Amino acid sequence: MEITRRSFVSTALTTAVVAQPALAALGGVLLPRMASGASSGVNAKLRIGLIGCGGRGTGAAVQALRADPDLVLVAMGDVFKDRLDASLAGITEEMGERAAATVQVPPEKRFVGFDSYQKVIDAGVDVVLICGYPGFRPMQLEAAIKAGKHVFAEKPLAVDGPGIRSVLASTKLAKEKNLALLVGFCWRHNPGMKAAFEQVLGGTIGEVANVHTTYLTSTLSKRPRQPGWSDMEFQMRNWWHHVWISGDHIVEQAVHSIDRLAWAMGDLTPTKVICLGGRAARTGVESGDSYDHFAATYEYADGRRAQHTTRQIDHCPSDNSDYIYGTRGRCTINGWAPLYECRDYKGAVLWKGTGSAEEASKMYQFEHDALFASIRAGKPMNDGERSANSCLMAIMARTAAFTGQTVTWEQAMNSTEALVPATLSMNAPAPVVQVAVPGRKPGAAAPAAGSPEMPFAGRRG
Numbered sequence: 001m002e003i004t005r006r007s008f009v010s011t012a013l014t015t016a017v018v019a020q021p022a023l024a025a026l027g028g029v030l031l032p033r034m035a036s037g038a039s040s041g042v043n044a045k046l047r048i049g050l051i052g053c054g055g056r057g058t059g060a061a062v063q064a065l066r067a068d069p070d071l072v073l074v075a076m077g078d079v080f081k082d083r084l085d086a087s088l089a090g091i092t093e094e095m096g097e098r099a100a101a102t103v104q105v106p107p108e109k110r111f112v113g114f115d116s117y118q119k120v121i122d123a124g125v126d127v128v129l130i131c132g133y134p135g136f137r138p139m140q141l142e143a144a145i146k147a148g149k150h151v152f153a154e155k156p157l158a159v160d161g162p163g164i165r166s167v168l169a170s171t172k173l174a175k176e177k178n179l180a181l182l183v184g185f186c187w188r189h190n191p192g193m194k195a196a197f198e199q200v201l202g203g204t205i206g207e208v209a210n211v212h213t214t215y216l217t218s219t220l221s222k223r224p225r226q227p228g229w230s231d232m233e234f235q236m237r238n239w240w241h242h243v244w245i246s247g248d249h250i251v252e253q254a255v256h257s258i259d260r261l262a263w264a265m266g267d268l269t270p271t272k273v274i275c276l277g278g279r280a281a282r283t284g285v286e287s288g289d290s291y292d293h294f295a296a297t298y299e300y301a302d303g304r305r306a307q308h309t310t311r312q313i314d315h316c317p318s319d320n321s322d323y324i325y326g327t328r329g330r331c332t333i334n335g336w337a338p339l340y341e342c343r344d345y346k347g348a349v350l351w352k353g354t355g356s357a358e359e360a361s362k363m364y365q366f367e368h369d370a371l372f373a374s375i376r377a378g379k380p381m382n383d384g385e386r387s388a389n390s391c392l393m394a395i396m397a398r399t400a401a402f403t404g405q406t407v408t409w410e411q412a413m414n415s416t417e418a419l420v421p422a423t424l425s426m427n428a429p430a431p432v433v434q435v436a437v438p439g440r441k442p443g444a445a446a447p448a449a450g451s452p453e454m455p456f457a458g459r460r461g
């Protein structure tokens with residue numbers, strides 16, 4: 001099966017239809033409406049604002065509106081007007097007969113520009129869906145939580161160490177203010193996947209000794225430069241190929257699989273990582289400075305190791321699986337196939353799960369059902385810390401690959417390398433695009449063969 005993130009989005013949008021699922025998720029028991037803990041107080045109708053109106057933002061808005069009978073989308077913001085307009089049309093179409101009641105975004109509440117996120121937050125909303133590019137997530141999350149809003153934030157939560165520290169501070173503040181913070185690690189909400197991890201963590205394959213997760217897929221599309229685009233707009237339109245905005249594909253896309261690696265390891269954080277990576281097949285200026293493959297090995301305090309490999313190269317086999325090895329047997333997990341299976345090392349089946357691709361496509365709906373049910377119940381969910389840790393695992397692997405060095409958890413967490421420019425404007429100078437070369441400082445010329453920096457160049461054996 002060819003797995004691309006874009007197909008996740010369209011499948012999720014077209015198949016996830018669940019009538020009043022928040023009630024269904026609560027077993028049909030109508031809970032009393034309680035104070036949301038946000039700006040709304042006791043409020044039957046919750047008003048939603050969407051920041052980042054692309055594929056995922058459009059899908060998330062529809063799923064949010066279907067999660068509860070008393071929700072209305074009232075404000076939207078994007079850096080690009082064309083994206084906002086297309087998203088509003090898409091949401092309206094998807095909501096069908098319920099559109100008039102649930103999609104009420106007048107022209108004066110459609111905000112465009114880098115400051116649109118703050119305008120959405122200030123537009124009288126109770127819940128904010130933060131679905132733009134990853135580099136901007138920490139700043140938008142901080143603003144939303146400070147303003148007392150419940151948040152759904154897509155993964156990844158940040159692209160660098162300073163961003164993760166900001167997210168952790170916002171997570172803490174959300175807990176103090178009794179605000180929800182749900183991160184888009186949707187596989188954690190897929191029933192088939194949850195059942196499989198219950199088996200893994202419940203001891204069916206014994207103690208987990210090693211984990212290897214994969215995200216091998218095709219490359220992402222490119223947007224050729226159009227007349228009138230500034231350098232910044234060009235990079236923003238090709239965001240997933242530019243490390244400062246996306247974090248590179250190990251952070252932006254494969255973080256799903258790194259999150260499942262963390263899940264299998266009991267959500268322990270690793271002590272260090274080494275990571276090989278490079279760029280073998282990407283061409284053209286649209287490809288920015290992103291690599292197209294990474295292979296990370298994490299090490300844990302108890303000496304266990306776990307691997308993650310990811311590739312975005314066309315015409316190569318796809319695989320998006322989790323291979324978990326225990327002292328008694330192994331578990332193979334592939335949510336899209338779907339395959340949930342534990343066997344002993346002689347091949348005998350220890351446990352086999354069920355699930356379907358259709359169920360997997362509904363996980364986006366399930367996560368929103370859970371979010372709004374938790375807000376209604378006055379017990380807002382908050383998975384910010386665990387999610388930030390998974391994102392930092394991806395970030396530290398990228399840093400290890402780019403530098404060629406081992407990176408410890410402390411180094412990653414305390415890193416001062418901030419990728420996002422302080423001044424954001426379509427006319428501001430765009431960050432310099434330079435593909436990292438492991439072992440070489442950014443901007444340094446290649447050392448000559450035989451020089452002290454490359455003493456073994458040219459020798460074999």
Ligand SMILES: NC(=O)c1ccc[n+]([C@@H]2O[C@H](COP(=O)([O-])OP(=O)(O)OC[C@H]3O[C@@H](n4cnc5c(N)ncnc54)[C@H](O)[C@@H]3O)[C@@H](O)[C@H]2O)c1
Nearest residue numbers: 052053054055056057078079083131132133136154155184
């Ligand atoms: N959980 C999942 O399975 C899943 C699936 C797809 C995408 N995602 C995540 O969702 C996010 C968006 O991905 P996408 O595929 O929708 O991308 P996209 O390019 O289709 O949409 C992103 C939108 O955000 C807007 N935007 C960017 N920066 C902004 C800012 N500072 N203020 C306001 N708007 C801004 C862009 O203009 C664009 O319209 C990414 O982080 C991606 O990793 C998650």
